[in-house]
Amino acid sequence: MSTVTRPIVSAAPPRLRVTQARVIHSEWIKFWSLRSTVITLAVAVTLMIGIGLLASSMSGSGAAPAGPGPNPGDLGPVDASLAGLTFAQLAFGTLGVLFMASEYSTGMIRSSLTAVPKRLPLLWGKIAVFAAVALVTGLAASAIAFTGGQALIGDGAASWTDPGVARAVIGSAVILAGSGVLGLALGALLRSTPAAISTLFGVMFLLSGVAQLLLPDSWGDRVVQYLPSDAGGAFTAVSVGDGLGPWAGLAVFLGYVVAVVGGAAWRLRRFDA
Template sequence: MTTATVAAAPRTIRPRKRVNQARVIKSEWIKFWSLRSTVITMLVAVLLLVGFGLLASSMFGDGSDPGGPPGSEPTDVVGASLTGTNFAMLAFGTLGVLLMAGEYSTGMIRSSVAAVPKRLPVLWAKIAVFTAVVFTVALAGAAIVFTAGQAMIGDGGASWSDPGVARAVIGTAVVLTGSGLLGIGLGALMRSTPGAITTLFGVMFLLSGIAALLIPDSWSDVVQYLPSNAAGAFTAVAQGDNDLAPWAGLSVFLGYVVALIGAAAWQLKRSDV
């Protein structure tokens, strides 16, 4: 009797790839697009931006009241086309919250920080992917609704070459992206999707109205430094008497974003997850 000896095939040992920022970004890119809620929320945000902008433009063109959120009704043709910004801010902000707080609710954050022990590269990767995608989508939406809205308004509409128009349209994309980054920061700090969304809504929509009612007239200038007011100053073509200058408004708004992201980074670095 003979015994057949089968030689075992040699095992191929693949070298372990070092974790770096580029690979973490690639991982977050895959996670970003693998979530159905991501696509749905972005679609809702664009529909709000374009839909309300076109509706307000059509009403502005026929001399009707263009409407808009209380206290932020459009007073010019550019503002009419960009009326949907305030609604899209909440949608993009919600997307930012879901991107960060959603990992805490599902427990995915444990896998993320186990794969990337230094932790902060995960946050930077989320911010990089979110900023690239949302700014591109928001800019496309703002450009489309402005162009279509001015066509609906007709002869009284504005053009891209008019003073402040390009800043308003591009600034809309910047503000929408910034609102989403605020959502990421709140999601990392609060680790609760409902809590972070509620806080974002209160800060971006309710705070300025409450402050205008409660703050004495001698302190009324404080209102212009609130996040929504500062963002509005940057995207406005015509500045109001109590508004910040456009670039000052952008600086204040980005200051809030940087401060909140910095707090989120500190929290992520020191927490046990």
């Protein structure tokens, strides 16, 4: 009597569905696997805190720096402790560019788009991960810079409860996160690390000065206040000047970020990697 042997067929593992939550988890792993992540975050925090403490100590002692540039003694106590914001913006923006554009330079973007064929969830996942990390890191750095800076200033120092102070400190973290997302979106739009970093630097740090030089005095100030750097500065300023108000400045700044993100989403959706 012969025995019929049936082959054992192993069940195929179930295929996981691509969801936004899984994409975010994947991007979280990729973000922290980059060597540049920890280094650039550390540089950004060091710039934010270090320059803020240095300006605060000079403001409190009344010492004036040699050479051109504003005297820290001319800055308010909050502005002095947050003096490192501009330099930290460049670091966060550069990290945002690297997080996105590095995938194009290494060719890893093809694997990422194969895993996420609808494409846009990939961009949303990167933005969600980066914005969360940048906001938390920026908030910690700005809070430390402000608290430590006011301790160095001593007499005449500002308090968290003073009008506009909490908005300025928290707003600094928001501007840092927004600058990073802007860099990320430029990386997706231009698909080149040097081009994206150069564009970010020009828009955030050079455009305002060039506009003031080229535009007539009669309407130059009215135009400059709507540029990204000046609009963001209006939100982080303690006192309200003649230009945009704090919340109007935030709306204008975020408008630029949303516009560039929209352009990045359009290119990612319509053009191959």
